[in-house]
Amino acid sequence: MSHHQAITVLGGGSFGTIIANIAAENGHQVRLWMRDAQQAEEVEKSRVNNRYMPDYPLLANVEACSDIGYAVADSHLIFMAVPSKAFRQVLRQIKPCIQPEAQIVSTTKGIESDSFKLMSQIMCEELPDHPIGVLSGPNLAKEVARRQLTATVIASNNPQVRAAVQRVLRRDYFRIYANNDMYGVELGGALKNIYAIATGMAAALGMGENTRSMLMTRSLAEMSRFAVCLGANPLTFIGLAGVGDLAVTCMSPLSRNYRVGHALGKGGSLGQIVEELGEVAEGVGTLQIVKHWATELGVYMPLVDGLYEVVFNQRPVQQVVQALMGGEQSSDVEFVLPRGN
Numbered sequence: 001m002s003h004h005q006a007i008t009v010l011g012g013g014s015f016g017t018i019i020a021n022i023a024a025e026n027g028h029q030v031r032l033w034m035r036d037a038q039q040a041e042e043v044e045k046s047r048v049n050n051r052y053m054p055d056y057p058l059l060a061n062v063e064a065c066s067d068i069g070y071a072v073a074d075s076h077l078i079f080m081a082v083p084s085k086a087f088r089q090v091l092r093q094i095k096p097c098i099q100p101e102a103q104i105v106s107t108t109k110g111i112e113s114d115s116f117k118l119m120s121q122i123m124c125e126e127l128p129d130h131p132i133g134v135l136s137g138p139n140l141a142k143e144v145a146r147r148q149l150t151a152t153v154i155a156s157n158n159p160q161v162r163a164a165v166q167r168v169l170r171r172d173y174f175r176i177y178a179n180n181d182m183y184g185v186e187l188g189g190a191l192k193n194i195y196a197i198a199t200g201m202a203a204a205l206g207m208g209e210n211t212r213s214m215l216m217t218r219s220l221a222e223m224s225r226f227a228v229c230l231g232a233n234p235l236t237f238i239g240l241a242g243v244g245d246l247a248v249t250c251m252s253p254l255s256r257n258y259r260v261g262h263a264l265g266k267g268g269s270l271g272q273i274v275e276e277l278g279e280v281a282e283g284v285g286t287l288q289i290v291k292h293w294a295t296e297l298g299v300y301m302p303l304v305d306g307l308y309e310v311v312f313n314q315r316p317v318q319q320v321v322q323a324l325m326g327g328e329q330s331s332d333v334e335f336v337l338p339r340g341n
Protein backbone atom coordinates (compact mmCIF):
# COMPACT_ATOMS: atom_id res chain seq x y z
CA MET A 1 0.00 0.00 0.00
CA SER A 2 1.27 3.47 -0.87
CA HIS A 3 1.89 5.83 2.04
CA HIS A 4 1.15 8.79 -0.17
CA GLN A 5 -2.15 10.48 0.51
CA ALA A 6 -4.35 13.32 -0.68
CA ILE A 7 -3.60 16.49 1.30
CA THR A 8 -5.43 19.80 1.26
CA VAL A 9 -4.12 23.24 2.15
CA LEU A 10 -6.73 26.00 2.45
CA GLY A 11 -5.24 29.46 1.92
CA GLY A 12 -2.79 30.36 -0.81
CA GLY A 13 -0.74 32.99 1.03
CA SER A 14 2.90 32.59 1.98
CA PHE A 15 2.46 29.95 4.68
CA GLY A 16 -0.12 27.85 2.82
CA THR A 17 2.18 27.76 -0.19
CA ILE A 18 5.17 26.39 1.69
CA ILE A 19 3.10 23.82 3.61
CA ALA A 20 1.64 22.57 0.32
CA ASN A 21 5.06 22.26 -1.29
CA ILE A 22 6.61 20.48 1.71
CA ALA A 23 3.86 17.85 1.66
CA ALA A 24 4.41 17.53 -2.10
CA GLU A 25 8.17 17.04 -1.58
CA ASN A 26 7.21 13.98 0.45
CA GLY A 27 5.31 12.61 -2.55
CA HIS A 28 1.76 13.48 -1.47
CA GLN A 29 -0.86 14.75 -3.90
CA VAL A 30 -1.71 18.25 -2.67
CA ARG A 31 -4.59 20.56 -3.49
CA LEU A 32 -3.86 24.18 -2.60
CA TRP A 33 -7.06 26.20 -2.43
CA MET A 34 -7.21 29.95 -2.91
CA ARG A 35 -10.42 31.94 -3.10
CA ASP A 36 -9.38 34.00 -6.12
CA ALA A 37 -9.99 31.93 -9.27
CA GLN A 38 -7.69 34.03 -11.42
CA GLN A 39 -4.82 33.71 -8.95
CA ALA A 40 -5.35 29.95 -8.75
CA GLU A 41 -5.24 29.67 -12.52
CA GLU A 42 -2.07 31.74 -12.72
CA VAL A 43 -0.35 29.69 -10.02
CA GLU A 44 -1.43 26.47 -11.69
CA LYS A 45 -0.06 27.59 -15.04
CA SER A 46 3.15 29.34 -13.95
CA ARG A 47 3.89 26.85 -11.10
CA VAL A 48 4.85 29.78 -8.85
CA ASN A 49 2.76 31.78 -6.36
CA ASN A 50 4.12 35.09 -7.59
CA ARG A 51 2.18 37.39 -5.30
CA TYR A 52 3.14 35.71 -2.01
CA MET A 53 6.14 33.49 -2.63
CA PRO A 54 8.04 34.42 -5.79
CA ASP A 55 11.17 32.41 -6.73
CA TYR A 56 9.71 29.30 -5.10
CA PRO A 57 8.76 26.76 -7.77
CA LEU A 58 5.90 24.47 -6.90
CA LEU A 59 6.25 20.75 -7.47
CA ALA A 60 4.09 19.08 -10.13
CA ASN A 61 2.01 17.33 -7.47
CA VAL A 62 0.71 20.63 -6.03
CA GLU A 63 -2.54 21.54 -7.73
CA ALA A 64 -3.77 25.11 -7.19
CA CYS A 65 -7.56 25.42 -7.35
CA SER A 66 -10.37 27.77 -6.36
CA ASP A 67 -13.20 25.23 -5.94
CA ILE A 68 -13.22 24.53 -2.23
CA GLY A 69 -15.44 21.43 -2.53
CA TYR A 70 -13.00 19.90 -5.00
CA ALA A 71 -10.06 20.92 -2.80
CA VAL A 72 -11.25 18.90 0.20
CA ALA A 73 -13.18 16.10 -1.54
CA ASP A 74 -10.68 13.21 -1.16
CA SER A 75 -8.54 14.53 1.64
CA HIS A 76 -8.02 13.02 5.07
CA LEU A 77 -5.67 15.76 6.24
CA ILE A 78 -6.61 19.42 5.79
CA PHE A 79 -4.32 22.33 6.75
CA MET A 80 -5.98 25.68 7.45
CA ALA A 81 -3.69 28.55 6.37
CA VAL A 82 -6.09 31.48 6.14
CA PRO A 83 -5.98 34.55 8.43
CA SER A 84 -7.92 34.28 11.69
CA LYS A 85 -10.63 36.65 10.40
CA ALA A 86 -11.58 34.13 7.69
CA PHE A 87 -11.07 30.96 9.73
CA ARG A 88 -14.62 30.21 10.88
CA GLN A 89 -16.15 31.14 7.57
CA VAL A 90 -13.82 28.79 5.65
CA LEU A 91 -14.59 25.93 8.08
CA ARG A 92 -18.31 26.49 7.44
CA GLN A 93 -17.68 26.32 3.71
CA ILE A 94 -15.93 22.94 3.92
CA LYS A 95 -18.28 21.38 6.48
CA PRO A 96 -20.70 19.87 3.95
CA CYS A 97 -17.97 18.49 1.66
CA ILE A 98 -15.28 16.91 3.85
CA GLN A 99 -14.61 13.24 4.49
CA PRO A 100 -16.22 12.18 7.79
CA GLU A 101 -12.86 11.21 9.33
CA ALA A 102 -10.79 14.10 7.89
CA GLN A 103 -8.23 15.57 10.29
CA ILE A 104 -8.09 19.37 10.43
CA VAL A 105 -4.90 21.23 11.40
CA SER A 106 -4.69 24.99 11.97
CA THR A 107 -1.55 26.92 11.05
CA THR A 108 -3.25 30.25 11.80
CA LYS A 109 -1.70 32.47 14.50
CA GLY A 110 -4.53 34.61 15.74
CA ILE A 111 -7.61 34.88 17.97
CA GLU A 112 -11.20 35.47 16.85
CA SER A 113 -12.38 38.95 17.78
CA ASP A 114 -15.57 39.40 19.85
CA SER A 115 -15.71 35.74 20.84
CA PHE A 116 -12.08 35.60 22.16
CA LYS A 117 -11.93 32.10 20.68
CA LEU A 118 -8.75 30.28 19.68
CA MET A 119 -8.65 28.43 16.34
CA SER A 120 -8.82 25.05 18.12
CA GLN A 121 -12.02 26.16 19.85
CA ILE A 122 -13.52 27.31 16.56
CA MET A 123 -12.65 23.94 15.01
CA CYS A 124 -14.31 22.12 17.95
CA GLU A 125 -17.43 24.23 17.57
CA GLU A 126 -17.75 24.01 13.80
CA LEU A 127 -16.51 20.45 13.22
CA PRO A 128 -17.03 18.69 16.56
CA ASP A 129 -16.60 15.17 15.16
CA HIS A 130 -13.24 15.73 13.53
CA PRO A 131 -9.79 15.14 15.01
CA ILE A 132 -7.90 18.45 15.18
CA GLY A 133 -4.45 19.88 15.78
CA VAL A 134 -2.50 23.13 15.62
CA LEU A 135 0.87 23.71 14.00
CA SER A 136 2.98 26.57 15.32
CA GLY A 137 6.62 27.51 15.80
CA PRO A 138 9.43 29.77 14.61
CA ASN A 139 8.64 29.37 10.93
CA LEU A 140 9.19 32.45 8.78
CA ALA A 141 7.74 31.24 5.47
CA LYS A 142 10.49 32.85 3.39
CA GLU A 143 13.22 31.02 5.32
CA VAL A 144 11.42 27.68 5.09
CA ALA A 145 11.08 28.32 1.34
CA ARG A 146 14.89 28.58 1.17
CA ARG A 147 15.03 25.28 3.00
CA GLN A 148 16.85 26.76 5.97
CA LEU A 149 16.92 24.37 8.92
CA THR A 150 13.66 24.84 10.80
CA ALA A 151 11.65 23.18 13.56
CA THR A 152 7.97 23.44 14.42
CA VAL A 153 5.40 21.94 16.81
CA ILE A 154 2.26 19.93 16.14
CA ALA A 155 -0.05 20.09 19.13
CA SER A 156 -3.03 17.80 19.46
CA ASN A 157 -4.68 15.57 22.02
CA ASN A 158 -5.00 12.99 19.29
CA PRO A 159 -1.83 10.93 18.71
CA GLN A 160 -2.96 10.03 15.19
CA VAL A 161 -3.07 13.69 14.21
CA ARG A 162 0.40 14.28 15.65
CA ALA A 163 1.78 11.25 13.79
CA ALA A 164 0.07 12.16 10.49
CA VAL A 165 1.49 15.69 10.51
CA GLN A 166 4.97 14.46 11.43
CA ARG A 167 4.82 11.93 8.59
CA VAL A 168 3.42 14.29 5.95
CA LEU A 169 5.59 17.37 6.65
CA ARG A 170 8.85 15.93 7.90
CA ARG A 171 11.87 16.88 5.75
CA ASP A 172 15.59 16.86 6.42
CA TYR A 173 15.36 20.65 6.81
CA PHE A 174 11.98 20.68 8.62
CA ARG A 175 11.60 18.88 11.94
CA ILE A 176 8.30 18.53 13.76
CA TYR A 177 8.03 18.15 17.51
CA ALA A 178 4.85 16.86 19.13
CA ASN A 179 3.05 18.46 22.07
CA ASN A 180 -0.39 17.91 23.59
CA ASP A 181 -0.87 21.46 24.89
CA MET A 182 -2.99 22.91 22.10
CA TYR A 183 -3.90 26.14 23.91
CA GLY A 184 -0.30 26.83 24.89
CA VAL A 185 1.05 26.20 21.39
CA GLU A 186 -1.53 28.33 19.64
CA LEU A 187 -1.41 31.11 22.25
CA GLY A 188 2.38 31.25 21.82
CA GLY A 189 1.93 31.75 18.07
CA ALA A 190 -0.79 34.36 18.44
CA LEU A 191 0.61 36.40 21.34
CA LYS A 192 4.17 36.77 20.09
CA ASN A 193 2.87 38.84 17.15
CA ILE A 194 1.92 41.61 19.60
CA TYR A 195 5.40 41.80 21.07
CA ALA A 196 7.04 41.77 17.63
CA ILE A 197 5.23 45.06 16.99
CA ALA A 198 6.76 46.44 20.21
CA THR A 199 10.32 45.36 19.36
CA GLY A 200 9.98 46.68 15.79
CA MET A 201 8.92 50.00 17.25
CA ALA A 202 11.81 50.05 19.73
CA ALA A 203 14.30 49.41 16.91
CA ALA A 204 12.82 52.25 14.86
CA LEU A 205 13.27 54.55 17.85
CA GLY A 206 16.98 53.76 17.92
CA MET A 207 16.96 51.34 20.85
CA GLY A 208 19.59 48.60 20.88
CA GLU A 209 19.90 45.03 22.07
CA ASN A 210 19.52 45.71 25.82
CA THR A 211 16.08 47.12 25.10
CA ARG A 212 15.13 44.29 22.77
CA SER A 213 16.25 41.72 25.31
CA MET A 214 14.31 43.40 28.11
CA LEU A 215 11.20 43.59 25.93
CA MET A 216 11.43 39.97 24.81
CA THR A 217 12.03 38.61 28.30
CA ARG A 218 9.23 40.60 29.91
CA SER A 219 6.99 39.70 26.95
CA LEU A 220 7.60 36.04 27.63
CA ALA A 221 6.64 36.53 31.29
CA GLU A 222 3.50 38.41 30.27
CA MET A 223 2.35 36.02 27.55
CA SER A 224 2.89 32.93 29.66
CA ARG A 225 1.03 34.53 32.58
CA PHE A 226 -1.95 35.15 30.31
CA ALA A 227 -1.80 31.69 28.71
CA VAL A 228 -1.48 29.84 32.01
CA CYS A 229 -4.56 31.68 33.19
CA LEU A 230 -6.37 30.12 30.21
CA GLY A 231 -5.17 26.62 31.08
CA ALA A 232 -1.95 26.37 29.03
CA ASN A 233 1.13 24.51 30.28
CA PRO A 234 3.85 27.01 31.29
CA LEU A 235 6.55 24.64 29.94
CA THR A 236 5.23 25.21 26.41
CA PHE A 237 6.55 28.77 26.66
CA ILE A 238 10.16 27.65 26.97
CA GLY A 239 9.67 25.60 23.80
CA LEU A 240 9.67 26.33 20.07
CA ALA A 241 6.10 27.63 19.94
CA GLY A 242 6.77 29.95 22.91
CA VAL A 243 10.16 31.59 23.29
CA GLY A 244 11.25 30.13 19.92
CA ASP A 245 8.61 31.93 17.90
CA LEU A 246 8.84 35.03 20.09
CA ALA A 247 12.57 35.27 19.35
CA VAL A 248 12.33 34.88 15.59
CA THR A 249 9.43 37.29 15.24
CA CYS A 250 10.93 39.95 17.52
CA MET A 251 14.30 39.80 15.77
CA SER A 252 13.62 39.47 12.07
CA PRO A 253 12.62 42.19 9.63
CA LEU A 254 11.10 39.32 7.61
CA SER A 255 8.30 39.31 10.20
CA ARG A 256 5.34 41.36 9.00
CA ASN A 257 4.40 42.22 12.59
CA TYR A 258 7.92 43.49 13.33
CA ARG A 259 7.74 45.57 10.15
CA VAL A 260 4.41 47.09 11.20
CA GLY A 261 5.94 48.08 14.56
CA HIS A 262 9.01 49.51 12.84
CA ALA A 263 6.91 51.60 10.48
CA LEU A 264 4.77 52.84 13.39
CA GLY A 265 7.96 53.80 15.24
CA LYS A 266 9.00 55.84 12.20
CA GLY A 267 5.76 57.79 12.52
CA GLY A 268 3.56 56.07 9.91
CA SER A 269 -0.19 55.71 10.31
CA LEU A 270 -1.56 52.27 11.11
CA GLY A 271 -4.11 52.18 8.27
CA GLN A 272 -1.57 53.05 5.64
CA ILE A 273 1.09 50.68 6.98
CA VAL A 274 -1.31 47.74 6.97
CA GLU A 275 -2.53 48.58 3.49
CA GLU A 276 0.97 48.89 2.08
CA LEU A 277 2.02 45.59 3.68
CA GLY A 278 -0.50 43.73 1.51
CA GLU A 279 -0.14 40.64 3.72
CA VAL A 280 -1.66 39.72 7.03
CA ALA A 281 -0.09 41.06 10.27
CA GLU A 282 -2.21 39.27 12.87
CA GLY A 283 -0.65 41.15 15.82
CA VAL A 284 -2.66 44.31 15.22
CA GLY A 285 -6.01 42.58 15.74
CA THR A 286 -4.61 40.29 18.44
CA LEU A 287 -3.41 43.32 20.45
CA GLN A 288 -6.94 44.70 20.55
CA ILE A 289 -8.45 41.35 21.47
CA VAL A 290 -5.91 40.53 24.19
CA LYS A 291 -6.16 44.01 25.72
CA HIS A 292 -9.90 43.50 26.25
CA TRP A 293 -9.63 39.86 27.23
CA ALA A 294 -6.87 40.50 29.80
CA THR A 295 -8.89 43.33 31.33
CA GLU A 296 -11.87 41.01 31.63
CA LEU A 297 -9.76 38.26 33.19
CA GLY A 298 -7.82 40.66 35.41
CA VAL A 299 -4.41 39.55 34.08
CA TYR A 300 -1.60 42.09 34.51
CA MET A 301 -0.19 42.87 31.04
CA PRO A 302 1.65 46.19 31.18
CA LEU A 303 3.29 45.80 27.75
CA VAL A 304 -0.04 45.05 26.06
CA ASP A 305 -1.62 48.01 27.87
CA GLY A 306 1.19 50.37 26.85
CA LEU A 307 1.33 49.23 23.24
CA TYR A 308 -2.45 49.47 22.94
CA GLU A 309 -2.28 53.11 24.07
CA VAL A 310 0.33 53.91 21.44
CA VAL A 311 -1.26 52.00 18.55
CA PHE A 312 -4.95 52.69 19.11
CA ASN A 313 -5.12 55.82 21.29
CA GLN A 314 -2.23 57.73 19.68
CA ARG A 315 -0.59 58.23 23.06
CA PRO A 316 3.03 59.38 22.56
CA VAL A 317 5.39 56.45 22.89
CA GLN A 318 7.74 58.44 25.16
CA GLN A 319 4.93 58.93 27.65
CA VAL A 320 4.12 55.22 27.70
CA VAL A 321 7.78 54.28 28.04
CA GLN A 322 8.16 56.72 30.91
CA ALA A 323 5.20 55.20 32.71
CA LEU A 324 6.53 51.67 32.17
CA MET A 325 10.11 52.44 33.15
CA GLY A 326 9.33 54.92 35.93
CA GLY A 327 6.75 52.86 37.82
CA GLU A 328 7.12 51.92 41.47
CA GLN A 329 10.09 49.48 41.65
CA SER A 330 8.82 47.43 44.56
CA SER A 331 6.02 46.05 42.38
CA ASP A 332 8.55 44.73 39.82
CA VAL A 333 9.30 41.24 41.03
CA GLU A 334 10.90 39.10 38.33
CA PHE A 335 9.79 35.81 39.85
CA VAL A 336 7.95 35.00 43.02
CA LEU A 337 10.85 35.22 45.46
CA PRO A 338 11.44 32.41 47.96
CA ARG A 339 10.44 33.13 51.56
CA GLY A 340 12.89 35.19 53.57
CA ASN A 341 14.27 37.16 50.58
Ligand SMILES: NC(=O)C1=CN([C@@H]2O[C@H](COP(=O)(O)OP(=O)(O)OC[C@H]3O[C@@H](n4cnc5c(N)ncnc54)[C@H](O)[C@@H]3O)[C@@H](O)[C@H]2O)C=CC1
Residues within 6 Å of the ligand: 011, 012, 013, 014, 015, 016, 034, 035, 052, 081, 082, 083, 084, 085, 086, 090, 107, 108, 109, 110, 139, 140, 141, 142, 278, 279, 280, 282
Ligand atom coordinates in the same frame (compact mmCIF):
# COMPACT_ATOMS: atom_id res chain seq x y z
N1 LIG B 1 3.99 33.79 6.70
C1 LIG B 1 4.54 33.22 7.74
O1 LIG B 1 5.77 33.25 7.89
C2 LIG B 1 3.69 32.47 8.71
C3 LIG B 1 2.33 32.72 8.84
N2 LIG B 1 1.57 32.02 9.71
C4 LIG B 1 0.16 32.28 9.90
O2 LIG B 1 -0.57 31.77 8.79
C5 LIG B 1 -1.77 32.51 8.62
C6 LIG B 1 -1.85 32.92 7.16
O3 LIG B 1 -0.79 33.81 6.96
P1 LIG B 1 0.04 34.00 5.63
O4 LIG B 1 -0.05 32.85 4.72
O5 LIG B 1 1.39 34.42 6.04
O6 LIG B 1 -0.73 35.27 5.08
P2 LIG B 1 -0.73 35.96 3.68
O7 LIG B 1 -1.10 37.37 3.90
O8 LIG B 1 0.55 35.62 2.98
O9 LIG B 1 -1.90 35.19 2.93
C7 LIG B 1 -3.19 35.07 3.42
C8 LIG B 1 -3.99 34.27 2.41
O10 LIG B 1 -5.31 34.11 2.90
C9 LIG B 1 -6.21 34.53 1.90
N3 LIG B 1 -7.44 35.04 2.49
C10 LIG B 1 -7.64 36.20 3.14
N4 LIG B 1 -8.93 36.31 3.49
C11 LIG B 1 -9.55 35.21 3.06
C12 LIG B 1 -10.89 34.74 3.08
N5 LIG B 1 -11.84 35.47 3.65
N6 LIG B 1 -11.17 33.55 2.55
C13 LIG B 1 -10.20 32.83 1.98
N7 LIG B 1 -8.92 33.20 1.89
C14 LIG B 1 -8.61 34.38 2.43
C15 LIG B 1 -5.46 35.60 1.11
O11 LIG B 1 -6.03 35.76 -0.17
C16 LIG B 1 -4.09 34.97 1.06
O12 LIG B 1 -4.01 34.01 0.05
C17 LIG B 1 -1.69 33.70 9.59
O13 LIG B 1 -2.49 33.46 10.71
C18 LIG B 1 -0.22 33.76 9.95
O14 LIG B 1 -0.02 34.30 11.24
C19 LIG B 1 2.10 31.02 10.45
C20 LIG B 1 3.44 30.72 10.36
C21 LIG B 1 4.34 31.47 9.55
Ligand SMILES: O=C(CO)COP(=O)(O)O
Residues within 6 Å of the ligand: 109, 137, 138, 139, 140, 141, 193, 196, 245, 248, 249, 254, 255, 256, 257, 258, 280, 281, 282
Ligand atom coordinates in the same frame (compact mmCIF):
# COMPACT_ATOMS: atom_id res chain seq x y z
O1 LIG C 1 4.72 33.51 12.53
C1 LIG C 1 5.68 33.86 11.93
C2 LIG C 1 7.02 33.26 12.15
O2 LIG C 1 6.94 32.13 12.97
C3 LIG C 1 5.57 34.94 10.92
O3 LIG C 1 5.49 36.15 11.55
P1 LIG C 1 4.77 37.38 10.83
O4 LIG C 1 3.32 37.01 10.67
O5 LIG C 1 5.02 38.53 11.74
O6 LIG C 1 5.45 37.55 9.49
